[in-house]
Amino acid sequence: MQTGTKGTYAKNRAIKVRVSNLTKYYGDLLVLDNINFDIYKGELLCIVGPTGCGKTTFLNCLSRFIPITTGSIDVDGQPADPRLHNIAFVFQEVSAIPWLTVEDNIRFGLRVKRLPHEEIERRTERMLEIVGLTRYRAYYPQQLSASMEQRVVIARNFAINPDLLLMDEPYGQLDVKLRYYLEDELMRIWRELGSTVAFITHNIEEAVYLAERILILSPKPATIKEEVIVALPHPRQYDDPEFVKVRDYVTESIKWW
Template identity: 45%
Template sequence: MERSEGNIKKKNPVLECRNVGRSFDSYDGKGKNEVLRGMNFEVYENEFLVLFGAGQCGKTTLLNILAGLDMPTEGEVYANGEKVSGPAPERGFVYQKTSLFPWMTVEDNVGFGPKVRHLPEKECKERIRKYLDLVGLTGFEKSYPSQLSGGMRQRVGIARAYANEPDIMFMDEPFGHLDAQTRYMMEEELQRIWQQEKRTVIFVTNNIEEALFLADRIILLTNCPTHIKQEYSITMQRPRDYVDPEFLRLRQLITDNMDLTL
């Protein structure tokens, strides 16, 4: 399936980040730690946007702000034209540590969103079935997260976010704890899932291969305070090949543009 930036409706952004900054009180309480500065960008419908950058600084904070889990100290975030003021089920989140509820079975995890929102029983069941099928976990309904492998847990995490049928999906380094090979598999899986069930995705990673494999657009972030250094439109055909010369060329180009923080 082919898809390039031409398909994205540039006209109406589903998410707008307007001059967002975030500072925290420093540990000694005397000063401020500026983590984000002057973030300006839009995200368009059904776009796969990757926020890419090194280090631990800022990326997760930015994602939390976009999702409404944290508030900026400067600027605003708009979702579908409305100011984001808190978490909402229209925005789904997939975590780095998966953050599944360990005392719930796979199906209860996936059904959590629909259930707390009091959707009809039948609808909940249908969604659990549909999204477990989408991520390829049919048959594991009764398993507990601790019985699953890392890759499978991430699939549950993705299904759980999808089950609320959100407009925008936020993914915070979801494959960061997986080994290199499982990671390749999950990247291919996510691409398949995303092409099957189109959503706007904002994906944070520090892995350049992952960014290039998945993204319509990559925003390169720099460190401390985090701000936007460069944007890249990625128009290579899908599915992409990790060792294709163009892939490797872009990889080199973007890596060279990163800051090395030791």
């Protein structure tokens, strides 16, 4: 199989996020069971696992939307802190802010961060260009196609130069053609900006298409079952025998818990 070893992969890479002994209970319900792993700087990491295993919970812990029970999450060597770190979020139900134009959607997060006016304008122009929406800057989301709206959301999130972009099954509800298109967009922007991305999905094919590395979670309570380095070059082909091998391997790994 075209998968590298962890040692080679991790060599000389800076650690962006370190998750140590992370455990999460909702009342008596154990959802995350002593999770340990690192996310490397500039990495595109996919996290896969069955529905209900705790993927969204995990992301919410990472962003500090919900308290963790025990353990720690450090970003750049310091406890994850929304006031300190730029962590951007793309939720399961993706939408642009309906009452703001395309450009104001992109400006939104920059204004929240109180960046200087010129910097806001500079970044907004750049993101409009990167996602190809300069001509549509004055449109409202309801005037756009679904794929254009998704691009607005991507632009809004990348605009803040996130230390970490967390995406929770962002394309789960979309038809296959649109999903393929947006996966390619994500790859392109990720490369151009060098961001660190953690992408959650229950779609194994999507993970193998995107990821440099895949973390496989067990059913609830989630532990890290295995990690797979996907050493295939981009752009990847779904029908490439090597692609199929990795996909089947991950599928089996999830099945045989």
